[in-house]
Amino acid sequence: MTLTLAQLHSADVAEATQLLDGIYEHSPWIAAQAMSERPFKSLAHLKHAMATVVNTASAQAQLDLIRAHPELAGKAMVSKSLTAESTHEQSKAGLTQCTPEEFARIQQLNADYNARFGHPFILAVRGARGTGLSKQEIIDTFARRLENHPDFERAEALRNIHRIAEIRLNDKFGVEPTLGNDVWDWQERLSQHTDPGYEELGQLTVTYLTDAHRACAQRISHWMRDCGFDEVEIDAVGNVVGRYKGAHDNARYLITGSHYDTVRNGGKYDGRLGIFVPMACVRELHRENRRLPFGMEVVAFAEEEGQRYKATFLGSGALIGDFRNEWLDQKDADGITLREAMQHAGLCIDDIPRLKRNAADYLGFVEVHIEQGPVLNELDIPLGVVTSINGGQRYVCEMTGMASHAGTTPMNRRRDAAVGVAELALYVEQRAAQDGDSVATIGQLNVPNGSINVVPGRCLFSLDMRAPTNAQRDALVADILARLDEIARRRGLHYKAELAMSASAAPSAPEWQRRWENAVDALGLPLFRMPSGAGHDAMKIHEILPQAMLFVRGLNSGISHNPLESTTSDDMQLAVDAFSHLLEQLAREHA
Known part of the structure; x- marks a missing residue:
């Protein structure tokens, strides 16, 4: 029977919890607590209310929820002891029809994952479209997430649990995101x-x-x-x-x-x-x-x-x-001008104005x-x-010092261009964080012709600085360029900073x-x-x-x-x- 929000609103907490049984694996406390948010404006409101209960729960309660889920293609599937919901999901992803090689690979991933994180790997195997991920997509995601930090991976497991719950709620309420x-x-x-x-x-x-x-x-x-x-x-x-x-x-x-x-x-x-x-x-x-x-x-x-x-x-x-x-005279990597590309495409350049x-x-x-x-x-x-769309400025920069022997140049007599940029990079990170919404990045950093035994005499780098308002952006840029100048003077270095792009905030x-x-x-x-x-x-x-x-x-x-x-x-x-x-x-x- 298709559930409605009206039924959920008219039921007492115990009845409502039973109506939502199975949405979060073996965890009826989530539905029970979410009922305090009634009445729900929409199914999306219910989904968020249940997710919020989980996200505000204790770390132990969250871990217990993760551990309440079965492994993918694990012992519970083999012994046919999965919940009806999990059986449907794993079957839809083809995990009940694994080849011996696929099954062995997933079993090894399960073992490696549990050893690293102490809980089962959780993935919404019905995927972003709801029709089911392929077995190869599942295996690739499994292997990729093994490299995550444990704190991040626990949060990612919870996000996948919320996605599983979303799809189960869609099924229970008979909702299909058709458009x-x-x-x-x-x-x-x-x-x-x-x-x-x-x-x-x-x-x-x-x-x-x-x-x-x-x-x-x-x-x-x-x-x-x-x-x-x-x-x-x-x-x-x-x-x-x-x-x-x-x-x-x-x-x-x-x-x-x-x-x-x-x-x-x-x-x-x-x-x-x-x-x-x-x-x-x-x-x-x-x-x-x-x-x-x-x-x-x-x-x-x-x-x-x-x-x-x-x-x-x-x-x-x-x-x-x-x-x-x-x-129109710009050329791409193959030497084709923009004019030639537009003409080849049949575009009328004279009509652009x-x-x-x-x-x-x-x-x-x-x-x-x-x-x-x-x-x-x-x-x-x-x-x-x-x-707001952040305003930004980009600079292409060069720091110049003195290349010298890495073994014979004392530390207090070096003019190391790369270390000067490294010091700037730390300041860039610290300064942008002061504003909250500002961001600043040194995305390119290169020591041309660098050698393992040479103090860097030259370092090329970029600066990308963005903020929600022009005034905030300009203050960020001014502070970073001032620190660049101060670092260069103190370290006996020289620099060039060429403005490559400037965009106003919107x-x-x-x-x-x-x-x-x-x-x-x-x-x-x-x-x-x-x-x-x-x-x-x-x-x-x-x-x-x-x-x-x-x-x-x-x-x-x-x-x-x-x-x-x-x-x-x-x-x-x-x-x-x-x-x-x-x-x-x-x-x-x-x-």
Whole structure:
């Protein structure tokens, strides 16, 4: 029988606990304590309430919960003593049909894992889509997580337990994240296109105007037409633009979207999630034969990552009139100029100035994006409302000292360029941490022609400094550059610091941020506000229109720019629901 929230609300605690039996393995105390949060606004609210009970429990209670779970393909499976839920999950992942070699490998992993961590390996084997991981995916994840720190691994085990509980709750309540599954499937199918040299390695790489990039554009354009967009075009820089008209001819448009290019060997969801979530919303409007008081313009931006050419934000930049003709002479690694690549793709360079949007024709810009960080994942919160996109500055630097013999130069007479940079690196870490939301990184550090027995006379390094406001960023930059100067003077070193990039912060427009907040609250989710440390297309559109972003939780510590980048179809469904709610708010405001 399918359970409802109304049944859960009308039952006493003992009855409600029994109704949720089996959601958390052999641990009815979780459901019992979660009932204090009744009434639940939604199933998502119930899921979070139960997760919160676990996350606020004692370390021993958490460990007992982990140990209440069976090993994968372990003794309980062999003896057929698994719970019905565990039997179904392990069977769906094919673990009940292991080859002798697979079974032996998993048994060895179980033994190694238990010896290292003192509890069984926990993995939501039905996966992010709910249909089941392959046995190879399970084995690969098992082996990778063996390398984790014990504290991190215990938290990762709990996160997987929450995912198991989420899927079990879906089954008990008869809920299927249908639109989230569709968004998931679009991204899976789009990831089949990848650049030569990476396809053979099974890696996703789609850089600007390659064959794979143009194939992605074609596929997105076909899907937009299938969704019911009135107009679909690939514009003069390769953006795929779909327009769904409003109820009146003179209606303004809400513009939204994100990018479809990727970093090299990247993930499937960075950028692309922000294309397919609004596409799903438009498709539902079309199915209902419904027009809003405003139109929707969904843009799949052609370029954001700056992987093939040094110019970045080519797609969103063109929409605000920021396209510089000198970029056309830039060459990629194969010597192909940007002009040649655009001509080969059949793009009309002369039309690029016409892409600039008139702000008066638009209400604003919103963007959905995977978080690309660990915060939402660690908090077990599906959605986050972005308060600002960090402003940043990057410097390419060189520290120069004196190369000398490592054995004969006394420690107090060295002019060691690398040690000077090392001292700066420690200060960079300490200074950024003072601001809370600021971040600073020395991502490149190189001693050219270094030798094991030579004191480094030269060190090349980078500086990347970001903060939610320009004032905070400028103070961070000033302090770090001042410390660089002080270190160089004290150590008898010289330095150069060349500004390579400067981007202003893009604070969310208050009224648009509130709309996202209202949507998240309506879904019964906790409201979590956060800055974006990464750059996004929204920060370009911010120059002409009000903007605000919604973040979606990522799996695997929220890792991004990495093949392990992932999120669940349930969280994608919540993103679609939140976007739909934002549209309804706008419709009421403009009725």
